[in-house]
Amino acid sequence: MSTAQETAGGEVEPWEEVTPDAARRLLIAAVEAFAERGYHATTTRDIAGRAGMSPAALYIHYKTKEELLHRISRIGHDRALDILRTAARREGSAAERLADAVSSFVRWHAGRRTTARVVQYELDALGPEARAEIVALRRQVDAEVRGIIEDGVASGEFDVPDVHGTTLAVLSLCIDVARWFTVNGPRTPEEVGALYADLVLRMVGAE
């Protein structure tokens, strides 16, 4: 790999931005535990144990258990938004950009399934302020996808009677991958991404 920040696939190694090392280990342990059992069923003792530390060590790096979830959710949403923005702003037709957005968004939900599960399904465990911050990010996610679809409608590439509803459906399709995808299943993240991109192009009447 070219730098310490990139994998062979070119994807940024996740959680690089979390320092120091002990804080990152705790956060990764929390992602795994939250994804497996859910936020409320996960104990601080479990998180600390997975990170190879005592329960008290958690509180040196994070004020509360909720702050851990907040940090995970914030970073995860930033990454998701980044993926969509990259696809939305590249060169190419609306169909190409939509297919790119869907396939890369799906690849993330499948390949980083533990993170995606926490990001998509544990929002309600956050307090009001943290929740509001994340909801704002979700609106930006929605706007990126809607923007591509509107471009396609304007250029005549797409035939979409209900842009808002179709945007919702496209995001539904992508997000639900985090619910059912498993590494033991018959499909790779790449295969699911390609399939779903094709299905979405059909949904917008681009084929």
Added chain:
Amino acid sequence: MSTAQETAGGEVEPWEEVTPDAARRLLIAAVEAFAERGYHATTTRDIAGRAGMSPAALYIHYKTKEELLHRISRIGHDRALDILRTAARREGSAAERLADAVSSFVRWHAGRRTTARVVQYELDALGPEARAEIVALRRQVDAEVRGIIEDGVASGEFDVPDVHGTTLAVLSLCIDVARWFTVNGPRTPEEVGALYADLVLRMVGAE
């Protein structure tokens, strides 16, 4: 309405089968609480309180808190399966049956959103045996949708390269409705059902 079991819309009144009355009130309270906060964040005191009873009353009708979730999940999956079977076995073309299945399944996820949330997202809170029973029901749900799509492919109505993957996508679309739908939103369950049925017909190349 024709009988005590049916609403004006012809839908069977839910939880009719749960008796006695106190057990039903507790179960309905549990559905609301689980849907709002999640199984693990819900206390038995909260459930009993919503039903207007003391915490101890819960244990007269249910052995454990988990038994409540199990009963809810079982009844909910039975109802979901019933909806899909009714659509799959009616008269008509594959396209008509698929549109009927999707629109009624989506209407259920939107209109009975609290139940659907518990049914679709709290599976992991069940113990191994209960979980296995529910997973078997989900396979039947999958089989019903796949059957309609296979019919359409066989008759030449549909153009679907990947039947299993497309089945997964159709169910994803329907199920995710329980995550985002809200009664305060701009759409009625009927509108979302009609929109999603149309999008699914596009996905299978039926238009």
Added chain:
DNA sequence: GCCCACGCTAAGCGAGCGCTCACTTTCGGC
């Protein structure tokens, strides 16, 4: 060689959890 700031642990606090128990109330059968 001393020191102290930092990272961490062992022990444990108060609170709230799922669930139980001893008891009361209600009510149909005779």
Added chain:
DNA sequence: GCCGAAAGTGAGCGCTCGCTTAGCGTGGGC
């Protein structure tokens, strides 16, 4: 009018939760 079964309550048990506190080991600065 009495009785046993069924349904419900108030009090609280044993436990585990999120989180705190007092103190220990260690390594860089001087």
